[in-house]
Amino acid sequence: MKKFIKFMKSNYKIILPIIFLAGLLLSFSIKSNAPDPDKDRVLIGLIRYALTQGHYDPKNLDDQFSETVFNDFIKALDPAKRFFTQKDIDEFAAYKDKIDDQIKTEDLTFYNLVYNRYAQRLQEAKGFYKEILKYPFDFSREENYDTDFSEKPFAKNEVELILNWKKQLKFSTLSRLYDNLESQGNVDAIEPSKLKDLKTETQNNNETGQSEDSSGATGKEKKSFAQLEIEARTATEKSMDEFFDFMDDLDDTDWFSVYINSITEAFDPHTSYFAPNIKKKFDIDMAGKLEGIGARLQKKGDYTKIAELISGGPAWRSGQLEVGDIILKVAQGDGEPLDIVGMRLDDAIEFIKGKKGTEVRLTIKKIDGSIKIVPIVRDVIELEETFAKTSVVEKDGRKFGVINLPKFYIDFNERDFRNSATDMEQEIERLKKENVEGLVIDLRNNGGGSLETAIDIAGLFIEEGPVVQVKYREGNAKVRSDKDKRIQWNKPLVILVNELSASASEIFAAAMQDYHRAVIIGSNQTFGKGTVQNVLPLNNYYKYDKDLGALKMTIQKFYRIDGGSTQLKGVRPDVILPDRYTYMDIGERDEEHPLAWDKIDSAKYTPWDQYANFNEVVNNSKKRISENKQFKLIDQNAKWLKEGQDDDLIHLKFDDYRKDIEKREKEGETYKPLYDYTSNLTFKSPAYELPELKQDTVLAEKRTAWHKELRKDIYVEEALNVLADLKMKSYGTIVKN
Structure with a gap:
């Protein structure tokens, strides 16, 4: 008291x-949400x-x-x-x-x-x-x-x-x-x-x-x-x-x-309700495309501002819009303009988006204060960052390929549109024309996506056979297989993962590990999501005059072909690389209400036996990592970051706050070499992409930035070391499109 x-x-x-x-x-101010x-x-x-x-x-x-x-x-x-x-x-x-x-x-x-x-x-x-x-x-x-x-x-x-x-x-x-x-x-x-x-x-x-x-x-x-x-x-x-x-x-x-x-989410962390607007965003995220003007918008006060123009989109092609412009009004074709000042961002976006070929007229307040009406014909916009991208690198006179796959994307509403499996197949064919000797697939931060595309991608690297086992709550597990005897890529393969590689990423990585088809390298384990969800549009099950949204519901668990589950435990790489998340609370095991781990019988499969020195390569990599000062520093840094995460108390007295900051900054100097590190490798775009990069300067800048990141990426460097060490007994059957 x-x-x-x-x-x-x-x-x-x-x-x-x-x-x-x-x-x-x-x-006076409680808003009615009707x-x-x-x-x-x-x-x-x-x-x-x-x-x-x-x-x-x-x-x-x-x-x-x-x-x-x-x-x-x-x-x-x-x-x-x-x-x-x-x-x-x-x-x-x-x-x-x-x-x-x-x-x-x-x-x-x-x-x-x-x-x-x-x-x-x-x-x-x-x-x-x-x-x-x-x-x-x-x-x-x-x-x-x-x-x-x-x-x-x-x-x-x-x-x-x-x-x-x-x-x-x-x-x-x-x-x-x-x-x-x-x-x-x-x-x-x-x-x-x-x-x-x-x-x-x-x-x-x-x-x-x-x-x-x-x-x-x-x-x-x-x-x-x-x-x-x-x-x-x-x-x-x-x-x-x-x-x-x-x-x-x-x-x-x-x-x-x-x-x-x-x-x-009391059932499990991956079962969730999508309101209508969230369902639309989910579809766009999974497909990597939308119909509209090709601009990312943000709310600033009462105004809708242009935050980014998507390279190659209608807004970008018009040359009349730029980042920072404010959209004041929206008109459909020759219709009356609608004032969107003060409107919810989601509602404003709904008026601006529209079917391919239709016109929208935007009343724009330019950065210089002038007012301008800009007509734009809507089109299909592909979100480039969704899709697989490829780089070629030379190491000791040998050429290798790196494919970054951000997610296992698919358009559920338009099956003929590009998906991760067809894109991966195409990228592999292009790399074969470049005469690369080995391939790294980077699945770091890939949270998953379509189970079907994960199975199809696995099929590019094996002759035929089971890829994953799926089980409903009742009955026996069903084996999902690649039934195509042809192999798209029969050369050495390394797959790079981390704690945020989840779901479909784990299905693919686990299958390649069980077959001994690839060396898996990365963090202590992957995310540990061993469940399969289905998206149920609720209006399909109940006639109602308003959009009810959708339910994403866990309907299956998936199991490796060896019978183990990735649930909670994830995929443990053949070669473990220390990283900054090693000691952090990240993964399915740290989610609320996750399903339990269990095991079923193994499927019948024949491991791939074309590597002449698999175990030797893995052991050599482990030895390199244990002796590498940079990796030792990464592990030390991970422990330091965990200590910072666990320190929940913040001083509000200026002098104490300053001492805390200065202490952390001084300690942080120890880890400066991690950010200064650069390998001696040079990464380039494959030949097929060069004409496009001459036309699209925005994409060219993105590729240049990515190649710069790859040079500084010690994980990719070690993946390439492993790739260069792998030797084949023989090369099996290969197919070309």
């Missing part, structure tokens, strides 16, 4: 206006039925399940515990063991209670941050900010909630202030004993409205601590404004999706 009274006395100038302002905002309770109940019923009847590992909808959904929904809404108080949680807890019953009867009482309270708390928080940031922070005070929110209790009351906000905003401001001081080169000039005086100076500047211009500072003069503190607070406020603008743009469909996903 004494601490509470002391806090109130020292902060009453902030606390009382905040509480008053929050109430005022609540009275919920559709009928649609919401239909969704609950449909998804409940699908999950209980079709999920690989169905859960009992009981009190334990109810508690899981309760905890996950609260955590999804308020992970940093910035909005709800313990009093709110206690009120919600009356439903902790009743959500299962409400799901069974399509009752939305719990959702409505929590959502409406959250909307209320959001409005109150707008008053909190605005009022707090009016006043300078005291950086001479001993104070810490704990970022381990999982162990942190909810605020007991509104006053404690405001204190939590004050600490968060103080940290954000301190971080910006330190960066500003560091950029001026005068961090060390700040004397801890004078921070109280500096706060008073800042307060006086606040009250007199003194700014950079009125102080007489020029671009070459160093700004005072007080000036920089005001700038840092202003930047923090702007950041918070943008956050709340984003939150205001979310509608009832977005919020209800959070609730539904608290239900779906």
Whole structure:
């Protein structure tokens, strides 16, 4: 109680206006999201039925399940515990063991209670941050900010909630202030004993409205601590404004999706509901194409701005648009223009996108302030970063190929469109024309995609036989095989993976490992996602006049052809390379509610026996790595990064914060050689791509940047060392298109 009274006395100038302002905002500012309770109940019923009847590992909808959904929904809404108080949680807890019953009867009482309270708390928080940031922070005070929110209790009351906000905003401001001081080169000039005086100076500047211009500072003069503190607070406020603008743009469909996903993800982390707009984004992501103008847009305040022009797209070809332009109005052909200022970004995008061959007229405010109407004929835009890309490298007079495969992409709606398997086949044919002797396939950060394309790609490297085993929740496992006896690539193969190689990546890598077809090199293990999902458009199963979205549901587990599962354990490479994620909490095993690991009988298959020195090559690589100073430093760096990740306490006293930063920066100097490293290899685009690069300067710049990254990539370098060491007994049958 004494601490509470002391806090109130020292902060009453902030606390009382905040509480008053929050109430005022609540009275006038809660946005109506026009919920559709009928649609919401239909969704609950449909998804409940699908999950209980079709999920690989169905859960009992009981009190334990109810508690899981309760905890996950609260955590999804308020992970940093910035909005709800313990009093709110206690009120919600009356439903902790009743959500299962409400799901069974399509009752939305719990959702409505929590959502409406959250909307209320959001409005109150707008008053909190605005009022707090009016006043300078005291950086001479001993104070810490704990970022381990999982162990942190909810605020007991509104006053404690405001204190939590004050600490968060103080940290954000301190971080910006330190960066500003560091950029001026005068961090060390700040004397801890004078921070109280500096706060008073800042307060006086606040009250007199003194700014950079009125102080007489020029671009070459160093700004005072007080000036920089005001700038840092202003930047923090702007950041918070943008956050709340984003939150205001979310509608009832977005919020209800959070609730539904608290239900779906209680089954497993990869079962999720896609609202209609999310389903469209998923399709674009999987296919690597869309129909529209070929521009990436972003929301800035009330305006829709062009963030990027996609190389080769209609907007890029027009030559009339550039990054930073603001789209004010959108007209369909000769129709009346629609004002999109203040519109949700997703809604604005829907008006701008459209079928190939149709015209859209954009009213643009250019960077120079001029207004211009730009007509654009929409087209199919391919997202180049989705697709496989190839480089050729010479090493010791021998030529090798590197293919980077970002995902196992496919267009589920247009099967004749390019996919990862057909592209890989084409890239291999092109590399054969370059007379390369070996191939590295880079699957790092490849989160998976289409199971079918993973099987087809595996078939490019083996004669025929099983690739993966899949099993529904009932019945025996089914073997999925490559049935084409032809081999597209019969030369040495190395596959590069890391902790973020998941799902279809693991299917392909595991098959190549079981066949002894490739040397797998990379991090300690891959992600560990051994499940298969199917996307179910919900309107296909229930006639409804509105788009219900889709359910991505786990329906199978997949198993290696040796019978093992990649679930949780992933694929363990033949050669393990230390990397910066080695000691981090990354992977399926660190997800909420993952399915368990298990094992089934092996499929019948014959390992590939064309390598003359497989084990010798693997052992030589391990020896090289153990003696390599760079890899030793990478492992040391990984441990250091883990220590930093585990340090949850941030000092809010300027001098302590500075000491922490300086300590980390000094320690970080040890790892500078990791970023300075460059191999003596030279990577080039294959011959077929050169004419295209002359025409497309944007793509040429991207390729140049990629080749530069490859030169600095010690993992690719070791993959090429392994590739160069592999020797073949003989070359089997090969096919050309």
